[in-house]
Amino acid sequence: MYQTALKKTPLGETGLEITRVGFGAWAIGGGDWEFGWGPQDDEESIAAIHRGLEQGINWIDTAAAYGFGRSEQMVGRALQGVVERPYVFTKCSLLPGPGRIVEHSLKRDSVLREASASLERLGVDAIDLYQIHWPIPVEDIEEGWAALAELKEQGLVRHIGVSNFDVDQLRQVQQIAPVETLQPQYSLIERDIEQELLPFALEQRIGVIVYSPMGSGMLTGKMTRARIEQMSDSDWRKRDARFQEPRLSKNLDLVDRLTAVAERHDTIPGAVAVAWALRHQAVDAAIVGFRRPDQVDPILPAAGLELTDEDLIEIEGSAR
Numbered sequence: 001m002y003q004t005a006l007k008k009t010p011l012g013e014t015g016l017e018i019t020r021v022g023f024g025a026w027a028i029g030g031g032d033w034e035f036g037w038g039p040q041d042d043e044e045s046i047a048a049i050h051r052g053l054e055q056g057i058n059w060i061d062t063a064a065a066y067g068f069g070r071s072e073q074m075v076g077r078a079l080q081g082v083v084e085r086p087y088v089f090t091k092c093s094l095l096p097g098p099g100r101i102v103e104h105s106l107k108r109d110s111v112l113r114e115a116s117a118s119l120e121r122l123g124v125d126a127i128d129l130y131q132i133h134w135p136i137p138v139e140d141i142e143e144g145w146a147a148l149a150e151l152k153e154q155g156l157v158r159h160i161g162v163s164n165f166d167v168d169q170l171r172q173v174q175q176i177a178p179v180e181t182l183q184p185q186y187s188l189i190e191r192d193i194e195q196e197l198l199p200f201a202l203e204q205r206i207g208v209i210v211y212s213p214m215g216s217g218m219l220t221g222k223m224t225r226a227r228i229e230q231m232s233d234s235d236w237r238k239r240d241a242r243f244q245e246p247r248l249s250k251n252l253d254l255v256d257r258l259t260a261v262a263e264r265h266d267t268i269p270g271a272v273a274v275a276w277a278l279r280h281q282a283v284d285a286a287i288v289g290f291r292r293p294d295q296v297d298p299i300l301p302a303a304g305l306e307l308t309d310e311d312l313i314e315i316e317g318s319a320r
């Protein structure tokens, strides 16, 4: 067990008490699809999940899209025989198209089919939190949201939420059923949601779990120019602007500042980046992606790390 129990927090008004760090299962979907993470060893994926659970993480965030079922299958396998099962959160609306490129659907029948396939892969009776992955196509968000509300009524999912929605889209679907949770991107290098979305979530008491708090690995302290050059072509990050100039130099400078702060707290830059995202009043918890068991422990101090004003000034100095 992690030396001090992982801090927990209520997730909005769902009644769920979740650890401030959750296990993100995108990368364990592997490389074989449009947004893959390069080669991934399934046994390492399962070992990573088990390490997270041993250390007290009590929820996993996955999606049908991650490896088009592979991530959910790994979660399902990892949960077999686990006595105290963690909460399982998953998402719908991204489907495999030709060439394993993502296609989007929020049609009722498609959402219902997806939910049943996810339940099967995960091996659970009900999904603890079911989320619309992306508000695409935008003209179908009401139909998709009504389908999630239907699944909740049937008891196949316990709570419902959305990801990547803006405030107008939230207002639109809230007329159909309350939005219990929101999953936006948030990190030192993606701060747009501070303007409108986070204040709205706070005011509406919507639970917020933020994704990519370490910029999908950019802020861990282990990302270097050499690593990026050698990245597999099946790792989506190779094509992402955050991992290329002109943003790369700025991001690596930010990692240097995170490293200085991390040293003062006897931890690593990735944990400081996660603690930074958690410092926002509207943020209940952060989803951190792990793909190997050794990656889990070094990040967990983030759940209890209180950054000082001095730390924040040093980190944010020239971050924007």
Ligand SMILES: NC(=O)c1ccc[n+]([C@@H]2O[C@H](COP(=O)([O-])OP(=O)(O)OC[C@H]3O[C@@H](n4cnc5c(N)ncnc54)[C@H](OP(=O)(O)O)[C@@H]3O)[C@@H](O)[C@H]2O)c1
Residues within 6 Å of the ligand: 023, 024, 025, 026, 027, 061, 062, 133, 163, 164, 183, 210, 211, 212, 213, 214, 215, 216, 217, 218, 220, 222, 270, 287, 288, 289, 290, 291, 294, 295, 296, 298, 299
């Ligand atoms: N709703 C959405 O649209 C959406 C979008 C993105 C993510 N998410 C969710 O949020 C989760 C987290 O986001 P993310 O995976 O993009 O990014 P992240 O948590 O910012 O970064 C995760 C990556 O950092 C690296 N890492 C983790 N621990 C490390 C350690 N101790 N030392 C060094 N490197 C370490 C790993 O990749 P390497 O080892 O390969 O560097 C890992 O895959 C996802 O898994 C997913 O559940 C949702």
